[in-house]
Amino acid sequence: MDLENSIYGYLHEGGEIVPKEDKQIQYKGGQQKGMYIGQRMSYSEFVSKACERLDINSNGYTFHYTLEFDPSALxxxxxxxxxxxxxxxxxxxARIYVLKRTRRVEVEGGIVNVQNDYCHNSMEETHNSVASCQANNESNLGLSQGFMSRCAETEVMPHDLMDGCPWRITANSVGTTKILKVNIFIVQMLSVQANLQCGEERCSCHRASNKGNPSVFAPSNLQRLQESRLVDINPGTIAEYSRQDGHFWQLFIAHSFSIQGFLMGCRPVIAIDSTHLSGPYRGSLFSATAYDADDGMFPIAFGVVSSENYEDWLWFLQKLKGILQDKEVVIISDRHQAxxxxxxxxFGVENxxxxxxxxxxxxxxxxxKHSMKGKKCKMDALLLLDNVAYARLDDDYVVAMExxxxxxxxxxxxxxxxxxQHWAMSKFAKK
Structure with missing residues (x-):
């Protein structure tokens, strides 16, 4: 075993995972073993060695681990x-928890009462119910002690609540604890996904029939559906597209959290760039990225267009400017003529x-090509250019140029x- 390329694994089995108030988890009881885990160890090798250390049969167990930045999630x-x-x-x-594999059962009996608590006609009613559930978990869930004990080793499967009710519910235990996690969802979401899948099938046929035409993209009805879903999921998102000759031509997407994050917490500097797309349709991918207070990259918007021409860049930047709410920004880019x-x-040439x-x-x-050869000469020239670019004062710029x-x-x-004046620090107008 190469210890330099290994980590130490703490194996926990047979005990109980107990959540703590500080969002940590504590393991009580059972057995703890240690083993070295090589960086190139396969999953099957790990399971075999871990089960050997714990003296258990791998068939009846599942393996989980926690992350250092979020030790509360398995x-x-x-x-x-x-x-x-x-x-x-x-x-x-790494902390590794070996848990007994759960078995699945259908919801029945007393569980129906729990489901009826979540059977609502509107999203607002559902939110109110969830809020009241958080205030008084046990009374609203209506869980008996017998139900809790049954769920400790089982996972509850979704079951129809009432005829015509779109809401469904699932429940499962958290690890080996007595904590019950309840999930609710609406069947209407499935119909949206089915529509998307149907649209993708139509799109596949569309691609097959137009493979020789690189200007033909996905059908507009599918594009409208996906655009609508983006806005529904994240209100405030900007998702717009244009068509040419009945075919998709340009797309612009800026998520609401990106827009608000830029306006509230980023410096007024935006870098724009593009790359060519491969595949039968070609085109280009445009991006607009900002910088946060820690100099981290913060994505604002992206677009898919036909090519890197003036019309496409003008369209993309018009959409970008529309989400900035008249905020003055500096644009950083290469020197593409478009x-x-x-x-x-x-935005103005000065910006x-x-x-x-x-x-x-x-x-x-x-x-x-024009001046000198040799690695040292080239490095000396580039170092002199750095001095010109990074000079902060006009006097320093003059000295560097001399x-x-x-x-x-x-x-x-x-x-x-x-x-x-567009790339030397001392000469740029917006300092």
Whole structure:
């Protein structure tokens, strides 16, 4: 066993998981064993070794683990992929809980009373019932001690409550505790999913018949249904699309939480970029990303369009500007001509900053092709360009330009001809 590439696993079996007030869990009773878990160990190897350590038969048990950042949630793993996820999110050790496998039964008898408590005609009534349930769990659930004991080792399956009632309920025990988790859902959701699946089947036929035409996308009725679902699930979401010759052409999506998060907590700087889409339809994927207070990337919006042309960028940026509520922002991008034209038209040329990484790549290509050869010479030139770009004061910028001009006058001329007011810190208007 390679101990350097292993973590230590705490195995818990036969006891009771007890939730604590601080959202932690405590394991009482049973047995605890330890074992080393290699980074390349398969799920089957792990189960075999763990059962050997605990002296149990693997057929009657399931394996769960907790994450360091959320030790109150039990994560079940059943295969190599789950095993890899556990190892990836565990550092020096992992806590693994071996639980008896539950059996399934249908809801009947006294459980019907519980279900009737959740049989409502509207979403508002359901929310009120859930709220009252939180205030008085035992009385509203109407659970007898006998029902609790039956559910301790079983999982309750959904059952029809009343003829015509769309609501269903499921219940299952949490681990080996006496805590009962109740889930309610509405059957109408299933019909929406069925419509989506039917739409996807129609879309597949549509793709097969139009495979040679890269401008043909999904049918508009499916697009409208998906767009409506996005808004229903997250009110305030902006989901818009356009058609050309009866076919899908442009899509813009900005989730409500992204819009509000940007307006309330992000700096007024937005980076836009694009990438080509592969597959039979081609097209391009546009994105708009901001930066939060910790310099983390914060997605705002994305779009799917036909290509990276002026019309598509103008359409995408118009939609983006519409969600900013007149907030003045700085746009960062590469120097694609379509972007230069559309950004200056909508946000103003003074609010457009060029991505320095792209500028530096262009400068590096120029150095290679026109000026000098050799790795050291190139690195020296790039370092001088960094001094020009990151100079905070005008005096520092002048000194950095003089050093670059002394090193190579052609390189200094290239800088002057490539709009340093859009990428050099001391020259940018919006500081």
């Amino acid at each position: 994560q079940q793993f059943d295969d190599d992929e789950d095993m890899h996820m556990m190892l990836s999110h565990s550092y020096d050790y 972007i230069l034209r559309s950004v200056s038209q909508l 457009h900053a060029y991505c320095y990484r792209h500028v530096k790549e262009n400068f590096s290509s120029y150095v290679t 050093k670059l001009k002394t090193y190579n006058s052609d390189l200094a001329k290239w800088v002057e001809e490539n709009s340093p």
